[in-house]
Amino acid sequence: MTPKAAIGGNTRPEIDVRRELYRSMLRTRRVEEAIVDRYTEQEMRCPVHICIGQEAPPTGISAHLQKQDHVYSAHRSHGHYLAKGGDMPAMIAEIYGKSDGCAVGKGGSQHLIDLDAGFICSAPILASTISVGVGDAWAARRRGEDRVIVIYFGDGSTEEGAFHEALNFAGVNKLPIVFVCENNLYSVHTSLETRQPENQTVRRLGPPNGMESFDGDGNDVEAVWRLADYAVNKARNGGGPTLLEFHTYRWMEHCGPLDDTHLGYRSAEELESWKARCPVDTYRDRLIQDGSVDQAWLESEEETLHKEIEAAFTAAQNSPFPEAEELFRHVYPE
Amino acid sequence: MTREIKYFEALREAQAQCLESDRDVVVMGLGVPGPTGVFGTTKNLIDDYGPDRVLDMPSSENAMTGMLLGASSNGMRPIMVHMRVDFAVLSMEPLVNQAAKWHYMYGGKMRAPLTVRMIIGQGWGQGPQHSQALQAWFAHIPGLKVIMPTTAHDAKGMLISAVRDDAPVISIEHRWLYGVSGAVPEEMYETPIGKARIMRPGKDVTIVAASYASLLALRAAEMLADAGIDAEVLDLRTITPLDRESIVASVRKTGRLVVADTGTAEFGISAEIVCAAVEGASESLKSAPRRVGLPSVPTPTSPALSEHFYPRAIHIAEAAAATLGAKLQFTEPETGKWHDVPDPSFTGPY
Numbered sequence: 309m310t311p312k313a314a315i316g317g318n319t320r321p322e323i324d325v326r327r328e329l330y331r332s333m334l335r336t337r338r339v340e341e342a343i344v345d346r347y348t349e350q351e352m353r354c355p356v357h358i359c360i361g362q363e364a365p366p367t368g369i370s371a372h373l374q375k376q377d378h379v380y381s382a383h384r385s386h387g388h389y390l391a392k393g394g395d396m397p398a399m400i401a402e403i404y405g406k407s408d409g410c411a412v413g414k415g416g417s418q419h420l421i422d423l424d425a426g427f428i429c430s431a432p433i434l435a436s437t438i439s440v441g442v443g444d445a446w447a448a449r450r451r452g453e454d455r456v457i458v459i460y461f462g463d464g465s466t467e468e469g470a471f472h473e474a475l476n477f478a479g480v481n482k483l484p485i486v487f488v489c490e491n492n493l494y495s496v497h498t499s500l501e502t503r504q505p506e507n508q509t510v511r512r513l514g515p516p517n518g519m520e521s522f523d524g525d526g527n528d529v530e531a532v533w534r535l536a537d538y539a540v541n542k543a544r545n546g547g548g549p550t551l552l553e554f555h556t557y558r559w560m561e562h563c564g565p566l567d568d569t570h571l572g573y574r575s576a577e578e579l580e581s582w583k584a585r586c587p588v589d590t591y592r593d594r595l596i597q598d599g600s601v602d603q604a605w606l607e608s609e610e611e612t613l614h615k616e617i618e619a620a621f622t623a624a625q626n627s628p629f630p631e632a633e634e635l636f637r638h639v640y641p642e
Numbered sequence: 643m644t645r646e647i648k649y650f651e652a653l654r655e656a657q658a659q660c661l662e663s664d665r666d667v668v669v670m671g672l673g674v675p676g677p678t679g680v681f682g683t684t685k686n687l688i689d690d691y692g693p694d695r696v697l698d699m700p701s702s703e704n705a706m707t708g709m710l711l712g713a714s715s716n717g718m719r720p721i722m723v724h725m726r727v728d729f730a731v732l733s734m735e736p737l738v739n740q741a742a743k744w745h746y747m748y749g750g751k752m753r754a755p756l757t758v759r760m761i762i763g764q765g766w767g768q769g770p771q772h773s774q775a776l777q778a779w780f781a782h783i784p785g786l787k788v789i790m791p792t793t794a795h796d797a798k799g800m801l802i803s804a805v806r807d808d809a810p811v812i813s814i815e816h817r818w819l820y821g822v823s824g825a826v827p828e829e830m831y832e833t834p835i836g837k838a839r840i841m842r843p844g845k846d847v848t849i850v851a852a853s854y855a856s857l858l859a860l861r862a863a864e865m866l867a868d869a870g871i872d873a874e875v876l877d878l879r880t881i882t883p884l885d886r887e888s889i890v891a892s893v894r895k896t897g898r899l900v901v902a903d904t905g906t907a908e909f910g911i912s913a914e915i916v917c918a919a920v921e922g923a924s925e926s927l928k929s930a931p932r933r934v935g936l937p938s939v940p941t942p943t944s945p946a947l948s949e950h951f952y953p954r955a956i957h958i959a960e961a962a963a964a965t966l967g968a969k970l971q972f973t974e975p976e977t978g979k980w981h982d983v984p985d986p987s988f989t990g991p992y
């Protein structure tokens with residue numbers, strides 16, 4: 309795809325890709341809802357940053373990724389992990405602090421990992437994984453590996469110096485990276501206007517750092533899919549990095565399973581207006597309308613997902629806690 | 643009767659009174675004017691002191707610390723707040739290379755009256771990057787003062803002292819102290835930096851502790867009392883400058899020493915305290931000092947692992963008994979299902 313087709317174009321994915329996009333978004337949504345439903349039982353004893361409302365960016369990006377491509381994420385990582393093919397039961401067990409967790413319970417929700425799936429790491433210190441991903445890309449190119457690196461971060465992370473420093477280096481060295489900013493307008497309870505210049509985009513920071521940049525509707529999975537098609541393939545073909553910014557919105561509280569409009573930092577109307585643009589439901593309606601899916605397909609997808617998720621939670625709850633000795637393992641490599 | 647308020651309320655009151663009494667005081671940090679106000683410690687301050695003095699900031703800890711250093715060296719008295727000490731790690735350059743050395747390096751001509759509040763945590767799966775206890779890092783840097791108040795009274799008085807101090811002061815606050823109440827005078831007062839305090843007098847063994855570990859030490863002292871051992875608890879309150887005199891005086895009296903700290907034991911502040919005792923009171927020591935702290939591993943997230951990671955009062959009691967050559971069995975009060983909360987009212991995430 310050319311940049312023009314990627315931005316304004318109306319190229320659509322094939323029907324089976326559309327279905328896959330929908331299935332992937334729905335899966336993340338249902339997993340997150342299952343966490344939300346059970347979180348107040350106080351058995352998942354770690355902070356969780358729920359990504360409901362933000363399912364489209366990782367879904368549209370991952371549709372263009374291959375297994376050997378690597379993904380880096382921050383605190384709101386569940387969607388990035390699942391979309392890249394991260395093992396779902398291992399993620400749920402990790403949140404429960406169990407020995408079957410993807411990090412043996414040592415990391416929790418904020419430190420997901422699935423190396424087989426190419427989901428390299430997630431960490432909650434803002435912007436911290438951005439430079440790490442840049443280093444991966446730098447090493448991959450030196451070692452002649454066919455690998456695209458995708459680095460996800462929020463609008464808040466772009467205020468850290470390390471973000472700018474990493475972008476600069478990636479631009480100077482034309483590294484095979486897609487930087488993906490999910491701009492959801494808030495950093496915890498602080499709105500964008502308090503933190504960044506008025507009427508600006510994050511995307512503006514691409515060109516001065518030597519890379520193309522685009523922004524798009526982060527609630528429209530096909531818009532994401534088009535931009536990602538361009539950026540991922542460019543990186544794969546030696547065209548260097550791209551900065552993508554997706555405008556989207558978080559539905560739940562910053563950290564935890566609840567609605568938080570009572571806090572007053574954002575209005576219920578604002579939340580409702582974004583819910584009306586739900587990335588999952590609007591896409592479902594579109595696919596029904598254009599005949600890509602029918603009711604029977606939707607129902608069978610829901611049922612399959614429901615079974616998969618219930619099984620993951622049952623397995624996580626039945627998984628043993630790590631033994632006390634595990635505390636002292638892994639401090640240094642053996 | 644003196645008024646009782648919670649630790650977090652005492653911190654808020656200290657900041658309110660500093661803002662009230664000195665136009666040059668500002669409070670800045672992520673979420674400071676926000677609806678939850680850094681666990682309540684800055685909540686609604688913006689209503690009384692306005693957005694020019696109670697400020698949010700971009701997620702730019704490094705540059706914002708340098709920025710406040712610049713403001714402080716030009717006469718302001720900023721209070722910077724970090725929800726977790728782990729975020730302050732991004733501000734080490736301006737703190738360590740600059741602020742700490744400003745006064746010395748410029749021949750006494752510059753001052754950096756900057757106060758940086760950092761919260762350390764425990765439990766509820768905060769894990770490797772949200773619950774470190776880095777007091778020893780800061781204490782290692784000449785030019786920084788490091789305070790770790792334990793009681794609500796000291797939280798208020800020491801924060802006021804910190805703001806009025808012309809040196810950069812790091813205030814390390816343990817999240818599990820926030821809900822603890824204590825008598826706190828309503829007026830503005832200073833609790834001196836650099837002075838430890840005997841929380842509980844005793845004659846058999848000295849337990850030196852700071853912050854939340856001091857509360858554990860008090861509990862341990864009760865367990866020891868039941869076993870006929872009379873422990874003295876010395877609450878450090880300030881890490882640097884260290885009150886060596888009080889440590890030495892107490893060890894001279896009891897002849898035995900246990901140090902309890904919320905940080906990693908190895909290369910932690912406990913080593914310095916043992917050293918102070920050995921240097922100042924070796925002739926009085928009747929047995930080898932012991933210490934209780936975290937093992938040298940990152941904080942695990944799983945509650946099943948953090949249960950074995952954090953020391954409890956019983957570990958301090960056992961260490962104290964061991965300095966008397968006694969191997970005693972202590973019983974802990976029943977806790978609920980989980981060990982990762984200070985009391986059942988504490989629910990996550992936080």
Ligand SMILES: Cc1ncc(C[n+]2csc(CCOP(=O)(O)OP(=O)(O)O)c2C)c(N)n1
Nearest residue numbers: 384432433434462463464465494495496729
């Ligand atoms: C260095 C650092 N400073 C502060 C924080 C606290 N913090 C955690 S998430 C967050 C908000 C980040 O906002 P954004 O990057 O936009 O991501 P979002 O939560 O909106 O997905 C903040 C400030 C942190 N984790 N790391």
Ligand SMILES: [Mg+2]
Nearest residue numbers: 462463492494
């Ligand atoms: Mg955001």
